[in-house]
Amino acid sequence: MTEQQSSPNPVHHLYLQFALQAAGLGVWDYDPVTGLLNWDGRAQALFGISESHSMPYEQAIEHIHPQDKQRVDQAVAWAINPLSDGVFDQTYRTLGVDDAQLRWVRFWGRSYFSSSGELTRFGGMAQDVTEQVLGRQQLERTQQQLLTQFEQAPVGIATISGEELTFRSANPFYGQIVGRSPEQLVGRTLFEVIPEVRGLGFDTLLRGVLTSGQPYTAQEVPAQLIRQGRLETAYFTFTYQPHWLSDDLPSAILMIATEVTSQVVARQQVEASEAKLNLLSDTVPSMIFYLDQQQRYQSYNRTFMDWFGVDRTQVIGQTVREFLGEKAYQVVAPYLAVAYGGNPVRYEMQGPAPLAGERWLDITYTPHRNEAGEVLGVIVLAVDISEQIQARESLQASEARFRSLIEQSPVAIGLFVGRDLRIEMANELMIAVWGKGASVLGKPLIEALPELVGQPFPALLDQVYATGVAYTGHGMRADLVMDGELKTHYFDFTYQPIHDADGRVYAIMDLALDVTQEFLLHQQVEQGQQSVQNAVDLAQLGIWKIDVTTQKAEFSPLVNEWVGSPDPLTLPAAVAAIDPDDLPAFNAAFSRAYSVESGGKLDVEYRLKNVTTGRVYLLHSVGQMYFDSAGKPALLQGFSRDITAIRALQLTLESQVHERTQDLLLANQDLKRSNDNLQQFAYVASHDLQEPLRKIQSFSTLLEQQAEGQLTDLGRTYLQRITGAAARMSGQIKDLLSYSRIATRQQIFGPISLNAVMANVVETLSLEIEQRQAQLQTAELPIVNGDPSQLGQLFQNLLSNALKFTPQGQPPQIKVEYFCRQMGELPPEVRPNRETPFYHQISVSDQGVGFDTKYLDRIFQVFQRLHGRDEFAGTGVGLAICQRVVENHGGGITANSTPGEGATFCVYLPA
Secondary structure (H helix, E strand, O other), X not given: OEOOOOXXXXXXXXXXXXXXXXXXXXXXXXXXXXXXXXXXXXXXXXXXXXXXXXXXXXXXXXXXXXXXXXXXXHHHHHXXXXXXXXXXXXXXXXXXXXXXXXXXXXXXXXXXXXXXOOEEEEEEEEEEOHHHHHHHHHHHHHHHHHHHHHHHOOOEEEEEEOOOOEEXXXXXXXXXXXXXXXXXXXXXXXXHHOHHHOOOOHHHHHHHHHHHXXXXXXXXXXXXXXXXXEEEEEEEEEEEEEEEOOOOOEEEEEEEEEEOOOOEOOOOOOOOOOOOOOOOOOOOOEEEEEEEOOOEEEEEOHHHHHHHOOOOOOOOOOEXXXXXXXXXXXXXXXXXXXXXXXXXXXXXEEOOOOOOOOOXXXXXXXXXXXXXXXXXXXXXXXXXXXXXXXXXXXXXXHHHHHHHHHHHOOOEEEEEEOOOOEEXXXXXXXXXXXXXXXHHOOOEHHHHOHHHOXXXXXXXXXXXXXXXXXXXXXXXEEEEEEOOEEEEEEEEEEEEEEEOOOOOEEEEEEEEEEOHHHHHHHHHHHHHHHHHHHHHHHHOEEEEEEEOOOOEEEEOHHHHHHHOOOOOOOHHHHHHOEOHHHHHHHHHHHHHHXXXXXXXXXXXXXXXXXXXXXXXXXXXXXXXXEEOOOOOEEEEEEEEEEOHHHHHHHHHHHHHHHHHHHHHHHHHHHHHHHHHHHHHHHHHHHHOOHHHHHHHHHHHHHHHHHOOOOOOHHHHHHHHHHHHHHHHHHHHHHHHHHHHHHHHOOOOOEEEEHHHHHHHHHHHOHHXXXXXXXXXXXXXXXXXXXXXXXXXXXXXXXXXXXXXXOOOOOOOEEEEEEXXXXXXHOOOOOOOOOOOOEEEEEEEEOOOOOOOHHHHHHHOOOOOOOOOOOOOOOOOOHHHHXXXXXXXXXXXXXXXXXXXXXXXXXXXXXX
């Protein structure tokens, strides 16, 4: 570049000095004649020099960091070469001459040449950029760390968009899951790169998410994928999460997939975004301009012109409000007020509308004062910090996306940082697994979950941290305190080490899936399979299966034993062993099984002859035909059972049943004769036996009346005993007659209301109830199928006993209750002769003398008494009649009691 002379502008030079000082910029100049490097105090301070203002170039470069020295020297050599464009811009490290301090500096400038190509001037500016470089390095390390986490994520992550479902990104783990590399996936459509999933419905699901905007999650979905050169079936748990750029419809879908075929779970994708730095200008990369007391632009530099697209004089004289517009001015006005008040101020803002492009600016206002301290104007330095802002926002967005992916993951995820495994992050699923709430965050793992001590997990985590090798566990037991209670769960999990940019492990990601239900179900299935096998072995069942298409069959060893085939049994050989006489029925049964209308059922009996021993078996085969989607027979499987012995036993039993039937006919005839005789006895007992007793009673009464004065006390006592004995014998004959009639009379049953029966009984006993001042509580009773006379006698005997066995002077307390009972609720001593699902229970309770339940069987026998005749009257037949009535109605009766506390009699009748 040839040098052009222009007259200096002292004011502009003063403004520039103020601006350079405010911006911390130094000025340097190389004299090609003397070889000296001349610089101001700010520039030489960047080399740690406090006094000298000039130095030979060769001496100056000795204070550049050894790793940067050659690069800077080469850049200088090229900049002063006439063939170059003369631009010099280098950022490098210096080692302070006086303080030995390492600094990052940026030296930039331009060389000027004469018309003959000789170097006439080489100079520019210098700036301390240590803070910016170190900040950028930290940003790069953070970005690299996020990128490393994305690449190492043990969860398959990809994004897909567009109507054609085009892959936009995919991590290696996703590529591993689908058997393709990320490079093969990105930029290609779903069916183009993974054609084998066509027809499985994934495209419909994806388009549904794009259309509805609703996420979709599925568990253990099968898919056939070509991986490592072969087609294999794998199972996946995945989530389709819509990604929104507007409020209308999602623009893409985030796919998160974990392969659960081998229970390996991977971590979430972290999308690391790198901000691209804008190219620095060829000179000062910042705007420098001066505002007078009226906030009018007085001067500005080349960057100002480039950024705003104006020439050198276009804005001169305009106020800030006029140039930027009212909206932007309202943003900067408060800061200008501070500067015009005499105080420097620095702030950040988004570039105003007139500014070319979208920029964020770091703006510094430095007041320009005169000797009296009055503010003459403001020097403005505006540095483009768009890159830093974008990087910060990108990092924040990346971290937010990373946390969002973890929170929305369908598996439990936790991040443990440092050697003490401090819980840095955990999604809600993981916090729920631990059962401690969010208070565990920030604590070392063992402090948060002390119950892990003595379990294998701390040692496994220590091993992963030490070796950097991931660990995957399947169905491992973990005892965790959840909500204050120690509970046992089973997990599939992966401990994935996370490496920093230097390859060192600094954290471990824990991905866990609670498989407790699956684990327990698997145990139950195994137990069930063993039980089925035991049942098959115990039942001596022969198992077989026939592939209808290939006509290949599989037989269990027991079938081979029946046929007597030494070699593996084939279907033709098995059919050949069937008795020819049974073959037509066998073929007909198989033909029916081949029909869809029959339901594919096979049920046939046939004889089979052992080809080795000649023994004949009678077999019963049961099977089921399974049809394909077209309704064609595909598979017939079932079992066969040897019923030879059973059929022989059946024939024997049928013969015995025939014999027993004949015996029963004869026994029934004998029973009829016995009943007739019993009826005759009943007649005799009713008439012939009662007549002498009546005469004994009558003559005893006459004798007592007519010979009253002639009888001694002993004779009178004997006469009373004769009368009492005759009366008791008469009562026993009546009760025995009733018992006999109940046993022999042909019952005619019909619907009977027990409420009506009970009302008649109460009416019959009303006089005794009134005399004894008895209190009777009767529940609503059901309608039963029975004989009204017998049922009346049943409840009359029970109520009479309740009145009788309550001591004199104590008002009887009698309660009649009703309950409906299932068959399984009946007491063990009650065995009704008619089984039904439900029974009516009618309970009669009193508060009388009670009895010892060890005599329960005795009280229902004829003429059995637990009390003396002098204590309680009675014949000892009443409860026997009750039992006979209940048995006639297909039910049962029992009682429970405690001596001195009353008794409860429970009648059970079929419902």
